[in-house]
Amino acid sequence: MLSVDDLEAGYGRARVLFGVGLAVEPGQLVCVMGRNGVGKTTLLNTIMGVIPATGGTVTFEGHDVTKMKPHERVKLGMGYVPQGHETFPQLSVLGNLLVTLEASGNPQSALDEALDVFPRLKPLLKRRAGFLSGGQQQQLAIARALVTKPKLLILDEPTEGIQPSIIIEIEEAIETLHASGIAVLLVEQYLDLAMRLADRYLILDGGHVVHAGTAADLQGEEARKLLAV
Numbered sequence: 739m740l741s742v743d744d745l746e747a748g749y750g751r752a753r754v755l756f757g758v759g760l761a762v763e764p765g766q767l768v769c770v771m772g773r774n775g776v777g778k779t780t781l782l783n784t785i786m787g788v789i790p791a792t793g794g795t796v797t798f799e800g801h802d803v804t805k806m807k808p809h810e811r812v813k814l815g816m817g818y819v820p821q822g823h824e825t826f827p828q829l830s831v832l833g834n835l836l837v838t839l840e841a842s843g844n845p846q847s848a849l850d851e852a853l854d855v856f857p858r859l860k861p862l863l864k865r866r867a868g869f870l871s872g873g874q875q876q877q878l879a880i881a882r883a884l885v886t887k888p889k890l891l892i893l894d895e896p897t898e899g900i901q902p903s904i905i906i907e908i909e910e911a912i913e914t915l916h917a918s919g920i921a922v923l924l925v926e927q928y929l930d931l932a933m934r935l936a937d938r939y940l941i942l943d944g945g946h947v948v949h950a951g952t953a954a955d956l957q958g959e960e961a962r963k964l965l966a967v
């Protein structure tokens with residue numbers, strides 16, 4: 739479904755990704771792991787076209803999307819929740835969802851389905867997004883991506899800095915989406931969570947894929963060393 743081949747990207751002269759390759763099959767949940775600063779966010783941003791690839795290709799459902807704009811990739815079915823749960827803080831929860839619904843051209847039912855995944859947001863629809871807790875904002879950020887009806891959902895550290903009770907809800911939501919057949923590419927630092935959710939994983943170090951395998955392989959000493967856990 740998603741195929742990333744020999745991907746290179748960076749900032750100015752500083753190269754960050756060196757020939758990264760990965761694949762996500764339909765319905766699969768693939769977890770990208772690695773220490774801070776190894777290039778995980780840069781990888782997701784390059785896959786979505788937020789940062790241009792300086793080499794290599796990104797293919798989604800048979801389309802070469804390497805040169806496409808982010809919104810064109812969203813139209814094809816790639817949903818993205820960037821790191822740091824960005825929302826429009828001045829808009830209400832409903833306003834945040836409606837902006838995305840309108841841009842997507844999807845029917846109202848897409849919004850209702852997204853809210854069904856995060857029922858905790860339903861009583862908060864009129865509240866300004868800026869007044870939500872970090873965990874609620876993350877749920878809103880994921881709900882907003884769901885409104886675009888993605889076939890592949892790309893999530894960058896959705897549990898980072900979030901209180902444990904909401905981490906569980908977010909994990910359950912990801913599990914539900916995965917079970918419903920949506921493919922997921924997840925950057926996640928918590929090894930336990932990754933092991934519970936992932937079909938496959940890969941570990942980045944210094945902008946290279948240094949380890950990849952099934953969730954069971956993550957038990958290994960080598961994987962733990964690379965994650966410094």
Ligand SMILES: Nc1ncnc2c1ncn2[C@@H]1O[C@H](COP(=O)(O)OP(=O)(O)O)[C@@H](O)[C@H]1O
Pocket residue numbers: 749752754772773774775776777778779780781
């Ligand atoms: N906007 C930017 N400009 C310049 N360098 C950046 C920028 N964003 C990230 N970097 C650098 O790129 C490297 C990878 O960062 P990042 O992809 O955010 O890593 P991770 O998500 O794994 O923590 C780091 O060395 C970081 O300092």
Ligand SMILES: [Mg+2]
Pocket residue numbers: 778779780821894
């Ligand atoms: Mg990051």
